[in-house]
Amino acid sequence: MPAAETKPAENEKTEAAAPIAPAAPKRFVSRHEGQFHDRQIAYTAIAGETHLKDAAGKPRASLFSFAYFADIEVEPADRPITFLFNGGPGSASLWLHMGAFGPKRVIVPGDGAYPGAAPYPVKDNALCCLDLTDLVFIDPVGTGFSQPLGEAKIEEFWGLDEDADLIADFIKQFLSDHRRWASPRYLAGESYGTTRAVAAAAKMQSNMSGVAFNGLALISVILDFHTARFEKGNVLPDVSYLPTYAAAALYHKKIEPAPADRPSFLDEVRQFALDEYAPALLAGARLDPARRRHVIERLAYYSGLSKGWLERTNLRIEPSRFRKELLRDRGVTIGRFDARYLGEDYDEAGESPDDDPSAYAVKGAYISAMQDYLGRDLGVGPIAPYVAFSMEALKKWNWRAPQEKDLLRLPGYVNLAPELGRLQRESPALRVLMANGLFDLATPFFAVENTIAGNGIDAARIAMTYYDAGHMMYVNEDCLGRLIADFRALLGAGAEHAPTL
Template sequence: MRNIKRSTRSLAIVLCLIWQPFVQAEDAKASAPAPEPEAKMQVTQHKATINGKSIKYSVHAGDTHLKDKKGKLTASIFSIAYIREDVDKRSQRPLLFVFNGGPGSSSVWMHMGLFGPKRVVLPSDATNVGAPPFPVENNPQSLLDVADMVFIDPVGTGYSIPLGEKKGKDFWGVNEDAASLAEFIRVFITKNKRWNSPKYLSGESYGTTRAAALVKSLQEGWGSIDLNGVMLISSILDFQTGDFTDGNDLPFVTFLPTYAATAWYHNAIDKSQYKNLQEFVEEVRQFALNDYASVLLKGALASEQEVSAVVNKLHQYTGLNENYIRQSNIRINEFAFMKELLRDRGEVVGRLDSRYIGEDANKVSSRFEADPASYAIDGAYTAALQDYMANELDVLREERYNVLSGEVFSNWNWLYGDSPRSQGFVSMTPNLARAMRQNKDFRVFIANGYFDLATPFFATEYSMNHFGINKDKVTLTYYEAGHMMYIHQPSLDQLTKDIRAFITPKK
């Protein structure tokens, strides 16, 4: 029995000696860092006629890997860059970094709607586009004749993802987002030898907030990346102007001219005494700044005569029922307006573009079931980009391309500096004012849609009239369309002329 036990013990020792190297090898594999994912980049060559000129250009569609100070991977940023090839002095050629907003949106909208050499063409009259196939055409108004362009998808959008030990939430915030995109820009201009090129940022919607945050991240401090300017499409810079929260009366003032413009468009008011929309909107501006703002500020101190006068004017400018206005305490938020304006017709108006109308199943609810301006165009832009990338840019990936991520939006960290949005309002205009003081060549271009109920033009005007902004360095333009004014062909025609003039050096 003792010999059997001794033999068994000896066998166990032998087996341990045999298997130990294999176990150690497996442990080493488990503890070894994961291999770095490949940074894919597809480069294709193209020709196009843009702004009446025949040009040659290359498209660089793929990943840029970001690393921390220790050289560890942190993120893979997907971008599509357009580089004109038939140029002599590339260092003098403007470079545009373009992104959309959300937060949580890819750059598909500005890419396939405004700046890129290909464009999905939608009806200018704000009708629903239906199902595919959607018309994708050459864009002769692309800015590629005068500038190289880089369309950026932040982490969590497009094909951009966190890497290594990082998680999505490490990038989803005002500060975090600006830091990662600033690093992307630094890496891009380094790899492509573009440090001395004129540089512009172009953002839409929350992308304008991002652009203003990036101005601070890029320009301030030693080793700065100075900018020639920013182009803000449908801007939201100071969230107090746009957030309907208890105790904040400012949005009721800043949204009113857009309410009025929307009522004008849908013939919900008497327009006979005005020459045009611009004259009407200017009258509403003055009322909003003076009589309306005064009564809101006075609160219970306002006399019944003052309140009645305001109710009458609000009815005249918006077409809403006087009793409804009074019962709303002369304070109507955007979603109530969108549902109420055409309620007697059984229709609701869009938020991103109030020219669009939709029909809800529940006609008596307090807000629409979905934004008619969103579901009218989303499928077209999504299909157009996917088809274009696969068939013309050789980008064919099975991973989901995140056009707009609710996960990013719902997990966004609004803390910026010492001002968490939950306890205050993010304010970005001071960044632009400081940039103007510190950089004599820094300029701002802002495009506004009269029918934009997401980022109203009067809120932007408020921002540009405060915080020490040098108005001589600001170009404000207006279009009879909505948030994505480039959907409207006449607005696109004018917008591209305005932007081209902004970035083209004066001779």
């Protein structure tokens, strides 16, 4: 006969199992030397965790970062510190880390060619800016080795506002841990990382936080997501993408007759997009037939697409369709991150490309190089698989800001551009770099120009730079040199050029 169930007396208390306290933060410290901008510099690399707590003092999250400190005897006030991250959302920071700003760099062809199979060359990055600034690469929760702690759930950090809060908390904690509050401070982000940079900077400068930044380096910018939402009734993306379509068509020799001067040609496309294309799309069914024929004729010339195809799409050009259609007669598609890259699909008659050739051309090299660098150079011991990109984070991302969660408000869309304008007004010394790839079909340059024009941003205080490359313009050797020169200008070192397109 089984024993009778026993229950505690009413006056007895049962003790709940206490949460297991997280282990001490892991840190891997190594020392190196490198020649950066013709200076031999010894530096310390700290790859490790920063544990963050909630308002009640309970463990909340562990953010893994890669910090590089030059071994230079200098007061903190005389030594800038730059925090860097990529975007996604769902991406770790390895792309900026191993592609442009870190002390080591993976080498891949940057002109639309493919790097082939491993091994992928990794070399000292002579353009690393450790001569001017210390560097901290941050991996958000769910990427790299970063993870929730205690009772926190990973989804709690996957959102526009939640992510910005955590990055802001990390930066403040890092400044305290390393006694760098007196240092000039810079933020650098790529793609969604530009959204994160403005959101985090706004949080740190608002209310009584008072953490102002000296400069923001925004690479492949997207702040107003309305410019990228190809939905029925929203014509802004069509207008904003057209100059990039024209640049891609010109590159692939689909513009006939070819213009003599590319900058003038792109200015012409910009003007057409604003003065004729936008009104035609807004007119819709009200557009005069003769005017419609004129717009289609000019649109066909600028985009490299046929007039019949444009007629059937009602003058609208969605980017995945453009990537499939532009070189359909050659049996190839073009890249999204970089329209110079070519890909082959299973079905040449399909509606959209199978994948992005400009992504799969380089991602294997970057991920392999990062994994090797972790163990052999930084001495990072076994922790867990390094997550280069979390598709789950991207799919589950909460795009709504707190004020949009009020049921009495209509749903909105993400637009951090007004926050950048506010940062400028409240911090007159703030410097901003916006770096744009000419062949970027993810965050096109004219969309950035339209964002600046319509959101209370002081364009005179924005250094707009353009590069003959795509979203990751730094994969191209010449463009990397220009990007670093422009970043050094943001730090106050002066740039040799700031070309326009």
